[in-house]
Amino acid sequence: MDIKLSQCFVAVDDHDKALAFYRDVLGLEVRNDVGFEGMRWVTIGSPAQPDVNIVLEPPVADPNASLADKQAMAELMAKGLLRGVIFSTDDCDATFERISTAGGEVLQEPTDQPYGVRDCAFRDPSGNMLRFSQPRRS
Numbered sequence: 001m002d003i004k005l006s007q008c009f010v011a012v013d014d015h016d017k018a019l020a021f022y023r024d025v026l027g028l029e030v031r032n033d034v035g036f037e038g039m040r041w042v043t044i045g046s047p048a049q050p051d052v053n054i055v056l057e058p059p060v061a062d063p064n065a066s067l068a069d070k071q072a073m074a075e076l077m078a079k080g081l082l083r084g085v086i087f088s089t090d091d092c093d094a095t096f097e098r099i100s101t102a103g104g105e106v107l108q109e110p111t112d113q114p115y116g117v118r119d120c121a122f123r124d125p126s127g128n129m130l131r132f133s134q135p136r137r138s
Contacts, residue, residue, distance in 0.1 A: 007053040017125040080127035092134035096120040
């Protein structure tokens with residue numbers, strides 16, 4: 001049996017700010033932009049991975065969610081406590097330079113990790129952590 005990742009979801013509180021970051025800073029392409037019942041889903045992805053999609057979705061993507069649930073998610077997002085995405089890159093330092101120069105919120109400068117990668121980390125405009133990982137060169 002062959003199983004592959006097709007799509008993953010990242011909660012964002014402002015799709016336009018998220019697009020400015022993911023499209024304009026990271027260079028991901030917009031593949032779909034759909035609105036439904038006052039909500040919006042934007043599908044993005046790397047041109048190098050046409051069958052892997054990242055869906056930027058509302059923090060609570062259920063139109064029937066309670067006000068309390070929506071408020072709880074907004075609070076978690078504001079604290080940066082929701083999970084993010086790990087991207088691979090062939091040059092961690094160049095990736096760091098490009099994103100930090102564009103104003104990305106730095107969480108960690110490029111660092112050689114004991115588990116065999118060199119990586120750096122940023123927050124997206126919604127507070128999600130994004131890591132950029134490169135296999136360590138020998």
